[in-house]
Amino acid sequence: MPAADSTALLREIARRRTFAIISHPDAGKTTLTEKLLLFGGAVLLAGTVKARKASRYAASDWMDMEKKRGISVSTSVMSFTYAGCELNLLDTPGHQDFSEDTYRVLTAVDSALLVVDSAKGVEAQTKKLMDVCRMRKTPVVTFINKLDRQGLAPLEVMADIESRLGMECVPLTWPVGMGSGFKGAYDLRKGELRLFSSARGEKIQEALVVIRGLDDERLDTYLGDQAEDLRADMELLQAAGTPFSVERYLSGEQTPVFFGSALNNFGVRELLESFVSFAPAPLPRPARTENGEVRLVRPEEPEFSGVVFKIQANMDRAHRDRMAFMRVCSGCFTRGMRLKHHRSGRESAVSNAAVFMARERSGAETAYPGDIIGLPSHGTIKIGDTFTEKNFLKFTGIPSFAPEYFRRVRLRNPLKTKQLQKGLAQLAEEGAVQLFRPLEGNDYILGAVGLLQFEVMVSRLAEEYGVDASYEETGVSAARWVQSADRAAFAEFADYYRQDLAMDAEGALAYLAPNPWKLESAEERYPSVEFRVTRETG
Numbered sequence: 196m197p198a199a200d201s202t203a204l205l206r207e208i209a210r211r212r213t214f215a216i217i218s219h220p221d222a223g224k225t226t227l228t229e230k231l232l233l234f235g236g237a238v239l240l241a242g243t244v245k246a247r248k249a250s251r252y253a254a255s256d257w258m259d260m261e262k263k264r265g266i267s268v269s270t271s272v273m274s275f276t277y278a279g280c281e282l283n284l285l286d287t288p289g290h291q292d293f294s295e296d297t298y299r300v301l302t303a304v305d306s307a308l309l310v311v312d313s314a315k316g317v318e319a320q321t322k323k324l325m326d327v328c329r330m331r332k333t334p335v336v337t338f339i340n341k342l343d344r345q346g347l348a349p350l351e352v353m354a355d356i357e358s359r360l361g362m363e364c365v366p367l368t369w370p371v372g373m374g375s376g377f378k379g380a381y382d383l384r385k386g387e388l389r390l391f392s393s394a395r396g397e398k399i400q401e402a403l404v405v406i407r408g409l410d411d412e413r414l415d416t417y418l419g420d421q422a423e424d425l426r427a428d429m430e431l432l433q434a435a436g437t438p439f440s441v442e443r444y445l446s447g448e449q450t451p452v453f454f455g456s457a458l459n460n461f462g463v464r465e466l467l468e469s470f471v472s473f474a475p476a477p478l479p480r481p482a483r484t485e486n487g488e489v490r491l492v493r494p495e496e497p498e499f500s501g502v503v504f505k506i507q508a509n510m511d512r513a514h515r516d517r518m519a520f521m522r523v524c525s526g527c528f529t530r531g532m533r534l535k536h537h538r539s540g541r542e543s544a545v546s547n548a549a550v551f552m553a554r555e556r557s558g559a560e561t562a563y564p565g566d567i568i569g570l571p572s573h574g575t576i577k578i579g580d581t582f583t584e585k586n587f588l589k590f591t592g593i594p595s596f597a598p599e600y601f602r603r604v605r606l607r608n609p610l611k612t613k614q615l616q617k618g619l620a621q622l623a624e625e626g627a628v629q630l631f632r633p634l635e636g637n638d639y640i641l642g643a644v645g646l647l648q649f650e651v652m653v654s655r656l657a658e659e660y661g662v663d664a665s666y667e668e669t670g671v672s673a674a675r676w677v678q679s680a681d682r683a684a685f686a687e688f689a690d691y692y693r694q695d696l697a698m699d700a701e702g703a704l705a706y707l708a709p710n711p712w713k714l715e716s717a718e719e720r721y722p723s724v725e726f727r728v729t730r731e732t733g
């Protein structure tokens with residue numbers, strides 16, 4: 196790559212922020228996303244959140260299932276610009292029945308934005324996603340939402356986050372009151388208070404009154420008794436609070452916290468301004484090279500490389516296509532570029548890639564590290580696949596996650612066995628469910644991290660493969676991939692637990708535990724065997 200191009204590449208990398216937005220359902224993720232896009236000037240939607248949710252179904256919810264259930268199963272990618280930065284926002288499906296895809300989205304980002312409902316604190320689904328962030332040391336910014344409603348005291352919400360998510364909370368803004376007494380938020384770094392004014396809808400309303408410093412008399416005029424509370428809170432935070440450290444944020448130990456109300460556009464600007472200033476630009480990613488060594492691939496390396504982290508089926512019903520979502524890891528992608536698909540060894544010109552905006556797909560001309568592009572696929576691309584211009588690379592860190600729910604597949608029409616096998620294998624490749632074949636017997640056992648995936652699977656088997664299938668309970672409560680360097684011990688383990696062993700779709704051996712106690716006792720009995728909750732794909 197010529198010198199001028201490499202300067203351009205560096206510039207583009209520096210202005211990118213690729214992040215996932217995470218919350219428990221109803222915490223306000225959709226609302227905040229909409230407001231982020233609004234501040235970024237990306238999408239001007241008519242109507243309220245409700246209208247947006249309703250209209251979104253028509254455009255971006257591809258499966259009938261989603262429409263029937265009134266939820267979004269798929270993951271959206273949205274890009275917008277703010278303060279000269281290009282932000283790529285990856286949504287994580289916000290329903291209780293979320294899928295492995297939701298976890299895997301977190302492997303494609305450099306940081307995350309956590310939305311917490313101030314009245315509810317941290318909820319179960321959030322904790323699971325944050326476990327993945329912690330495992331990967333992903334930096335997290337926290338937005339505590341719905342301050343216009345009565346909620347928990349700010350210190351209480353932060354204590355909840357600290358104890359449940361294991362991150363130190365450092366407030367960068369501080370709320371004055373809540374519910375009907377919500378008066379605004381004090382920016383601790385700028386030392387100024389923005390008074391709250393209710394501004395629903397799509398108009399970006401600037402805070403009408405900004406008061407600088409705690410000594411300003413207007414503080415007492417506007418806040419009354421709450422002025423003294425704010426001064427006391429600030430004194431307390433200064434004396435006992437932990438200072439914000441960008442390094443500790445970047446290593447995932449500390450999370451900067453913002454308070455606001457997404458519905459009222461309040462606190463969103465402060466959040467965005469800080470986010471673009473300290474959230475990481477695209478980071479290097481580990482990959483295996485041709486000789487088996489693992490090295491960090493830096494985004495500024497001139498050769499293009501990208502990794503597939505998600506396959507979405509039926510984005511366009513008319514074409515029955517699938518879309519492979521690829522994160523650009525290094526170099527620059529240009530339309531028509533010849534790329535090598537290393538698992539298949541095939542090389543082809545990519546002229547039909549797509550970039551994702553909130554509600555539409557548009558053709559990608561160029562893409563830089565951190566950007567997400569969509570490659571149309573007819574089933575040849577798998578999760579974890581790497582594409583480069585020339586040299587062999589296999590990115591690591593795009594794992595499969597141990598499922599938590601299991602079903603045995605029953606075929607109602609035995610003449611369709613072949614179609615069932617094909618359907619299960621292809622759908623499992625998309626990665627939302629996992630397929631296990633027990634070593635004993637002829638069963639097909641499906642595993643998923645959310646129950647909804649089983650319904651999706653049965654309806655897709657019927658629609659796309661003409662297979663009428665149903666489920667039975669399995670008596671499996673957990674799955675762990677097993678391996679050991681101690682061959683003798685492993686053989687003994689495999690012999691003893693043969694009844695409970697199964698191969699996954701990629702031929703990796705898994706122990707399907709009938710209950711948590713059996714799992715525990717197997718782990719105790721065979722300390723040299725590793726029982727893994729994740730497995731590298733490919």
Ligand code: G4P
Nearest residue numbers: 220221222223224225226244245289341344456457458459
């Ligand atoms: P989600 O994507 O995380 O599931 O949450 P979503 O944004 O859909 O918000 C869930 C509900 O919370 C919505 O109400 C939304 O209007 C409301 N909400 C979001 N942010 C705020 C906020 O800052 N303050 C208050 N008071 N409410 C907020 P809904 O009743 O489900 O829908 P709607 O009838 O309001 O449209």
